Amino acid sequence: MTVFLTTHYMEEASESDYVIVIDHGQVAAKGTPGKLKTHYASDTLRLHAADEAALCHWMKEQNLDYASSLGAFVIKLRSTAEALPILDQCRSLISSFEVLQGSMDDVFLKITGKELRE
Structure with missing residues (x-):
């Protein structure tokens, strides 16, 4: 049917x-x-910074393409799994995060x- x-x-x-x-x-x-x-x-990762300047500096060092939106840094991902190594490496620089499909x-x-x- x-x-x-x-x-x-x-x-x-x-x-x-x-x-x-x-x-x-x-x-x-x-x-x-x-x-x-x-x-x-795109899947996205939204990072809320504990230290905005340090997180911004770290993302530039990692050559991550990001944008600022509503008090968060937004990174486009190819898949949600791509967020895991990013989160692992910047854990001390963020206060919270969201992974959105x-x-x-x-x-x-x-x-x-x-x-x-x-």
Whole structure:
């Protein structure tokens, strides 16, 4: 049996077997949620510094590409496992961290360039 569901709720889309993203009436991307996330979304590591200057200096020494966002340093990862050696090495420089997997919201934004609206 095939069920065709249209939705603007990305949580629903991520539970589907196959997703087609339509933008302005055109198919913009299609694939399994996993493949779309791999191709269009990044996993990220958010570091909250115990010593901001020292953490910034350490990341530059490690040639890590990072950005500052909402009081944290954000590092894009190829996979969540890539966070482990980073966390192990900078443990004394951080107060907390988050490892976030790319989401279908990230996929939609990357493909369409637009955020979802309620």
